[in-house]
Amino acid sequence: MVELGIVDIREIIRLIINHYNFDFSSFSLTSFKYRLEHVIAKNNLNSAESLFRKLTDEPDFFDVFLHQLCVPSSEMFRDPSVWRWLRESYFPSLEEKHLMNFKIWLPYCVSGGELYSLAILLKEIDLLNTVKIFATSFSNNSIEDIKSGVYPFKKNEVSIENYKRFQGDSDLSNYFKREKYNVVRDTSLIKNVEFIKDDINFNNAPKNIKLILMRNVVIYFNPSHQEKVLKTMHESLSAYGTLIIGLKEQIKPNTNAQGLFEAVELNESVYKRKVV
Amino acid sequence: MNYKAVIIGGSAGSFQIVTRILNSLNPSFPLPVLLCLHRLKHVRSGFVEALSLKSNIPIYEPSDKDQLKSGCAYLAPANYHMFIELANRISLSADEPVNHSRPSIDLSFITAANAYREKLIGIILSGANRDGALGLKKVGDNGGVTIVQDPLESEVKTMPESALQHTKVDYVYSSDQIIKFLLKL
Numbered sequence: 240m241v242e243l244g245i246v247d248i249r250e251i252i253r254l255i256i257n258h259y260n261f262d263f264s265s266f267s268l269t270s271f272k273y274r275l276e277h278v279i280a281k282n283n284l285n286s287a288e289s290l291f292r293k294l295t296d297e298p299d300f301f302d303v304f305l306h307q308l309c310v311p312s313s314e315m316f317r318d319p320s321v322w323r324w325l326r327e328s329y330f331p332s333l334e335e336k337h338l339m340n341f342k343i344w345l346p347y348c349v350s351g352g353e354l355y356s357l358a359i360l361l362k363e364i365d366l367l368n369t370v371k372i373f374a375t376s377f378s379n380n381s382i383e384d385i386k387s388g389v390y391p392f393k394k395n396e397v398s399i400e401n402y403k404r405f406q407g408d409s410d411l412s413n414y415f416k417r418e419k420y421n422v423v424r425d426t427s428l429i430k431n432v433e434f435i436k437d438d439i440n441f442n443n444a445p446k447n448i449k450l451i452l453m454r455n456v457v458i459y460f461n462p463s464h465q466e467k468v469l470k471t472m473h474e475s476l477s478a479y480g481t482l483i484i485g486l487k488e489q490i491k492p493n494t495n496a497q498g499l500f501e502a503v504e505l506n507e508s509v510y511k512r513k514v515v
Numbered sequence: 516m517n518y519k520a521v522i523i524g525g526s527a528g529s530f531q532i533v534t535r536i537l538n539s540l541n542p543s544f545p546l547p548v549l550l551c552l553h554r555l556k557h558v559r560s561g562f563v564e565a566l567s568l569k570s571n572i573p574i575y576e577p578s579d580k581d582q583l584k585s586g587c588a589y590l591a592p593a594n595y596h597m598f599i600e601l602a603n604r605i606s607l608s609a610d611e612p613v614n615h616s617r618p619s620i621d622l623s624f625i626t627a628a629n630a631y632r633e634k635l636i637g638i639i640l641s642g643a644n645r646d647g648a649l650g651l652k653k654v655g656d657n658g659g660v661t662i663v664q665d666p667l668e669s670e671v672k673t674m675p676e677s678a679l680q681h682t683k684v685d686y687v688y689s690s691d692q693i694i695k696f697l698l699k700l
Contacts, residue, residue, distance in 0.1 A: 267580075267598075267600065267606045268600060268601065268606075269598035269599070269600050269606050269608075269626045269629075270598065270606055270608050270610070273598070273608070273610065273622070274610075310608065310609060310610050312609070313609065313610070313611050313612070317594070317609075318594075319557075400557075404557065455607075455609040457579070458579040458580075458606065458607045458608060458609065459608070462580050465580070485579075485607075485609070486559070486592075487576075487577070487578050487579055487592050487595055487607050488578065488579050488607075489578035489579065491578075491580070
């Protein structure tokens with residue numbers, strides 16, 4: 240396993256800014272290093288230099304690199320109680336008129352775990368054809384991967400357990416087909432999803448969003464970029480729109496972001512947009 | 516020696532000794548104590564509370580980017596990896612489990628070893644798998660102090676034995692000796 244030094248990492252960041260105008264200095268250093276080492280191993284490279292060369296010489300590789308670098312959700316229905324909260328508290332609280340033009344945004348999709356979970360939840364409460372879902376990825380490879388619905392079978396067990404704890408309507412296996420080492424998800428679940436390709440600054444953020452699902456995303460960013468992204472989420476939400484972040488992500492006291500959101504359900508990391 | 520942190524890894528059979536360590540430290544302990552213990556992923560609460568019952572120092576289950584303070588213990592939260600950043604901060608990750616473990620002891624130890632180099636003390640306790648062995652090796656390679664609970668005393672030997680196979684450690688200690696060592700810091 241190649242281990243990168245801090246000098247290698249700085250060099251990679253500089254190279255990517257120069258060649259592709261994508262700024263990884265906003266990433267959290269330890270996670271970025273770990274993921275870079277993962278990309279190097281996955282492509283059978285044997286040194287930092289070979290990654291530099293590949294990034295310099297093969298422009299098409301960069302999109303693959305982004306897909307491999309971003310941390311995918313490792314399971315569907317992670318933290319089942321959050322999904323139960325959405326089904327039992329959040330959606331029932333909405334009135335008919337709120338559901339007109341109802342937009343949901345997932346700002347960071349890599350493997351589609353959150354997206355398919357959301358679609359299944361919405362289907363089971365009969366709202367899948369009522370709401371509009373936007374899904375942002377940094378990489379076209381991620382988008383193609385999600386659209387294909389193909390997912391390694393061995394990772395599916397945890398999802399099945401989670402779905403049981405979520406107490407869904409049926410059995411998770413009703414939403415995929417087994418094919419050798421993979422499962423193929425029911426892609427009709429996401430046929431109305433609008434995919435957006437964007438970068439780490441979210442300049443293509445959709446507007447007037449009622450619900451943002453951004454769980455375990457900002458953990459991969461450094462503190463100043465976290466603040467910036469939370470501000471972008473605030474701008475993207477409609478008045479009193481809802482933001483859900485990861486259970487161990489926090490809108491920290493004494494930060495600018497604290498003025499932008501107020502807690503709705505702290506146990507599940509649910510926040511509401513403050514009107515400022 | 517001016518140490519910066521203590522990191523402790525363990526799984527099955529480590530609860531009691533961790534409790535004893537936390538009971539013997541007091542809030543003037545000069546370092547943060549990082550705890551990476553295997554735990555059930557879907558049980559969110561209860562573990563910190565159970566450890567806190569007899570602890571003399573506060574125990575936190577940190578949120579992402581929390582700052583570490585001396586005299587406090589930080590328990591890796593369920594279903595996250597706990598990385599240590601250069602700036603004395605925690606970074607959490609929801610990356611794939613490593614050797615079926617999330618939190619992974621190896622990843623916590625490796626990132627802490629990179630952040631603190633020779634100013635880190637790494638301790639591997641009783642446990643039922645090989646997680647932690649590579650992490651403790653990294654602590655040693657970077658000049659930190661490596662301690663393993665004596666397998667003869669460990670309730671489950673796999674983890675300490677596997678650590679001993681991977682690294683020429685500084686000390687093989689009983690739980691009493693581990694506590695004595697920490698109290699002298």
